[in-house]
Amino acid sequence: MIVACHCEGRGWKFWGDSNLKSKFWGRSIQLDPVGVLTLEFDDGEVFQWSKVTTSIYNLILGKLYCDHYGTMRIQGNQEYSCKLKFKEQSIIDRNPHQVQGLVQNRTGNTVSTLFGKWDESLFYINSDVASKSKGDDPSSEPVLLWERSKPPKDPTRYNLTRFAINLNELTPGLKEKLPPTDSRLRPDQRHLENGEYDLANAEKLRLEQRQRQARKLQERGWQPQWFHKEKGNDTYQYIGGYWETREQSKWDSCPDIFGQINSEIVLD
Numbered sequence: 001m002i003v004a005c006h007c008e009g010r011g012w013k014f015w016g017d018s019n020l021k022s023k024f025w026g027r028s029i030q031l032d033p034v035g036v037l038t039l040e041f042d043d044g045e046v047f048q049w050s051k052v053t054t055s056i057y058n059l060i061l062g063k064l065y066c067d068h069y070g071t072m073r074i075q076g077n078q079e080y081s082c083k084l085k086f087k088e089q090s091i092i093d094r095n096p097h098q099v100q101g102l103v104q105n106r107t108g109n110t111v112s113t114l115f116g117k118w119d120e121s122l123f124y125i126n127s128d129v130a131s132k133s134k135g136d137d138p139s140s141e142p143v144l145l146w147e148r149s150k151p152p153k154d155p156t157r158y159n160l161t162r163f164a165i166n167l168n169e170l171t172p173g174l175k176e177k178l179p180p181t182d183s184r185l186r187p188d189q190r191h192l193e194n195g196e197y198d199l200a201n202a203e204k205l206r207l208e209q210r211q212r213q214a215r216k217l218q219e220r221g222w223q224p225q226w227f228h229k230e231k232g233n234d235t236y237q238y239i240g241g242y243w244e245t246r247e248q249s250k251w252d253s254c255p256d257i258f259g260q261i262n263s264e265i266v267l268d
Contacts, residue, residue: 002035004227006238013040017227017236018051028057036235049074052086067096068118079105086118102128114145121147168193177246179254186258207258214257225253 004017016037023030033051040046052070069088075081084101097119103112109128116122123142152162168184178185188203227236245251 002236004224004236004238006226006242011042014038015238017234019234027060028055029059030055044078046077047074072101080111082114084114115142116145119148121145177249179246179251180256180258181254210257210259214255 002017002019005015007014014037016035018033018035018037021032021034023032031054033053036048036050038046038048049072052068052072054066054068056064056066058064067089069086072084072086073081074084080103082101082103084099087096087098087100089096097117099114099116099118099122101114102110103114103124104110111126111128113125113128114122115124122145124145125140125142127140149161149163151159152165156165168189170184175185183189186207188200188207191197191200191203224236226238226240226242228239229236
């Protein structure tokens with residue numbers, strides 16, 4: 001399964017596509033992401049990187065947990081690039097989830113040092129801590145770069161963060177603007193959020209049958225509507241048109257993936 005995305009904000013654009021290569025080791029599974037993520041600013045500066053490996057442990061017995069590890073290289077097209085090392089957790093490790101990295105300029109000199117934990121916070125120091133002592137420069141004091149948001153006061157059933165909860169929120173007037181393929185319109189997910197577990201399970205079974213039908217149709221020939229595959233590589237690029245279609249609320253070309261199964265189509 002390939003996932004492609006395109007986001008636009010004030011002064012920046014973000015796009016990328018991602019696929020997974022998985023390895024099952026009995027009690028754990030290893031997920032190796034394939035694909036490049038790109039962030040471009042309005043001044044022309046571009047950064048590209050790929051995700052690190054994720055492993056999920058104790059699938060059969062014990063406490064389930066995951067770990068991210070490997071080297072992430074963030075390549076810039078102008079002055080700066082970065083290399084982040086996600087340390088793999090060991091059985092005897094008392095300080096897991098560590099991240100360390102360096103920001104280097106075009107000549108290869110280190111200008112900043114990064115350190116922290118991928119599930120807590122990340123700090124930076126505007127110097128190379130490996131070559132300077134802490135008291136040499138006032139700029140050697142750590143500065144907070146990122147910090148995990150605090151969990152809600154009232155924990156949810158699945159300990160979702162505020163950000164995760166907001167992803168599924170339908171604000172007034174938003175539903176009319178969304179395409180029928182938007183995940184916020186997924187009925188089983190909505191029933192589950194509302195605590196209607198029997199309805200959620202029934203809708204889940206119906207949608208699984210619907211997805212099997214859609215897969216048969218895709219095998220006969222299918223192309224993504226908002227992206228196209230670049231020639232010579234496996235990357236997908238946004239071709240435009242989504243925001244214009246949303247503004248006009250014309251979704252005739254989008255399939256109703258959450259609708260009822262078409263009984264006229266018989267699966268093999």
